[in-house]
Amino acid sequence: MKFLVITYGCQMNVRDSEAVSALLMRQGYVCAEGEADADVIVINTCSVRGKAEAKALGKLGLLVADSRRNHPDRVVGVMGCMVQRLGPALFEKVPGLGFGIGTQAMSRLPLVLQEVFEGKAPVLDVGDGDDAEALTGHVEGHLSAFVNILLGCDRRCTYCIVPHVRGREWSRPAESVVDEVRELVGQGVREVTLLGQSVMNYGRRNPVWPEGSTSAGGYETPFPRLLEAVDAVVGIERVRFTSGHPSGCTPELVRAMAELPTVCEHLHLPCQSGSDPILERMRRGYTVDQFRQAARVLQAAVPGVALSTDIIVGFPGETEEDFERTRAFMEEIGFDNAFIFKYSPRSGTPAAEWDDDVSDEEKMRRNQVLLEDQTRRVEAINKALVGQRVNVLVEGPSLRNAARWSGRSRTNKVVVFEPIPGVERGDCVELLVERVTATTLYAVGSVRGA
Numbered sequence: 484m485k486f487l488v489i490t491y492g493c494q495m496n497v498r499d500s501e502a503v504s505a506l507l508m509r510q511g512y513v514c515a516e517g518e519a520d521a522d523v524i525v526i527n528t529c530s531v532r533g534k535a536e537a538k539a540l541g542k543l544g545l546l547v548a549d550s551r552r553n554h555p556d557r558v559v560g561v562m563g564c565m566v567q568r569l570g571p572a573l574f575e576k577v578p579g580l581g582f583g584i585g586t587q588a589m590s591r592l593p594l595v596l597q598e599v600f601e602g603k604a605p606v607l608d609v610g611d612g613d614d615a616e617a618l619t620g621h622v623e624g625h626l627s628a629f630v631n632i633l634l635g636c637d638r639r640c641t642y643c644i645v646p647h648v649r650g651r652e653w654s655r656p657a658e659s660v661v662d663e664v665r666e667l668v669g670q671g672v673r674e675v676t677l678l679g680q681s682v683m684n685y686g687r688r689n690p691v692w693p694e695g696s697t698s699a700g701g702y703e704t705p706f707p708r709l710l711e712a713v714d715a716v717v718g719i720e721r722v723r724f725t726s727g728h729p730s731g732c733t734p735e736l737v738r739a740m741a742e743l744p745t746v747c748e749h750l751h752l753p754c755q756s757g758s759d760p761i762l763e764r765m766r767r768g769y770t771v772d773q774f775r776q777a778a779r780v781l782q783a784a785v786p787g788v789a790l791s792t793d794i795i796v797g798f799p800g801e802t803e804e805d806f807e808r809t810r811a812f813m814e815e816i817g818f819d820n821a822f823i824f825k826y827s828p829r830s831g832t833p834a835a836e837w838d839d840d841v842s843d844e845e846k847m848r849r850n851q852v853l854l855e856d857q858t859r860r861v862e863a864i865n866k867a868l869v870g871q872r873v874n875v876l877v878e879g880p881s882l883r884n885a886a887r888w889s890g891r892s893r894t895n896k897v898v899v900f901e902p903i904p905g906v907e908r909g910d911c912v913e914l915l916v917e918r919v920t921a922t923t924l925y926a927v928g929s930v931r932g933a
């Protein structure tokens with residue numbers, strides 16, 4: 484049996500897809516080369532914006548039609564956030580689906596497939612608890628891996644569907660996280676990204692640390708302590724984590740970022756808006772000034788830190804003035820990367836009850852303006868790197884041009900260079916930046932040809 488997993492959505496979905504792939508392989512399934520030779524196709528879905536759902540639904544429609552015509556025995560199913568949101572309505576939207584598996588039932592995929600093969604389609608399983616610990620596998624051969632540390636989300640940003648589809652916040656026991664990282668290192672992984680919707684909340688709700696130990700080592704909150712524990716895993720080269728929140732940028736966290744050698748100078752710190760009334764209506768839990776303070780403290784303590792962010796344009800009631808404030812704020816912080824989203828009402832969230840009063844054209848315009856600003860800004864940031872050394876985790880021949888090699892800097896920038904004798908995939912090397920574009924640093928070995 485050959486399977487294919489197609490992934491939409493965030494890094495959590497990328498991780499989940501990898502974990503179910505590993506699970507299926509353990510059960511004897513083989514990875515298909517593409518759609519044509521797959522007996523089972525699973526689409527992992529995202530509900531965060533209407534467009535994300537529309538894309539997945541479009542793809543599913545095509546796959547089901549193609550299967551009917553050309554692969555009558557093929558099973559097409561859906562997993563993830565959209566299943567959790569739509570439930571049985573999913574089967575009305577896409578007749579012919581084999582199954583739907585929610586965000587808390589993914590480890591049951593082999594059992595669900597079994598039921599489908601027994602003729603029970605469509606099978607819906609949205610789970611009844613947390614199957615996080617049951618779903619921790621990885622596909623071998625990668626240098627970089629995502630590791631869940633905090634599931635669900637207890638914040639209630641007024642626009643966001645994630646808490647509805649991912650459930651309550653739950654921190655994995657630190658020992659499981661560290662064991663997983665250790666195992667990954669044993670499989671050749673050099674870099675891990677610790678995942679959580681509000682990752683710095685790690686360890687707050689369910690006490691995963693032994694009684695009384697949360698302040699040991701001078702740390703007040705468990706997340707910096709988890710970073711210490713992961714940093715201490717022998718053989719791990721780089722540690723990242725996402726997404727951050729200003730409230731989590733405590734002195735302990737900043738100190739951990741500054742002092743722990745594997746923790747990269749890179750933080751995804753979504754700000755969403757640079758205007759206080761909007762932030763308040765989004766219920767983000769910080770003001771512009773609090774965000775500014777968090778960013779300044781990080782930038783001062785962690786030289787060269789690259790901050791990336793998420794922005795929503797066209798939130799209900801966002802005026803031109805609010806928008807211009809966001810624009811100026813992005814410039815003030817000097818974000819290294821920004822993901823800009825057009826506000827999309829999600830039913831069941833408070834904001835969906837408000838008038839979606841910024842027209843689509845205007846959302847598009849604001850989106851475009853911020854993207855152009857961002858490109859200009861990152862060009863300038865990258866230009867300042869010319870002549871400097873960067874540490875690169877070598878990935879091997881570049882996808883575009885196999886004569887060139889590529890890798891990533893600790894600030895998560897793509898670095899392209901000519902192959903260096905003796906330097907192999909998985910090595911970390913110091914390279915000298917020669918020239919740059921908005922997306923790439925071109926670098927050379929410190930001694931040319933050496």
Ligand code: SAH
Binds near residue numbers: 645727826827
């Ligand atoms: N937990 C992360 C974000 C997860 S969702 C955090 O709070 O930082 C990823 C991004 O999608 C968000 O940061 C936000 O910018 C965007 N997003 C979420 N809901 C949205 C909506 N209804 N419309 C448009 N963008 C949205």
Ligand code: SF4
Binds near residue numbers: 637639640680
């Ligand atoms: Fe959504 Fe807010 Fe939770 Fe992020 S923190 S997942 S934006 S509710």
Ligand code: F3S
Binds near residue numbers: 493529531648
């Ligand atoms: Fe991620 Fe989308 Fe779900 S952003 S958590 S895949 S709704």
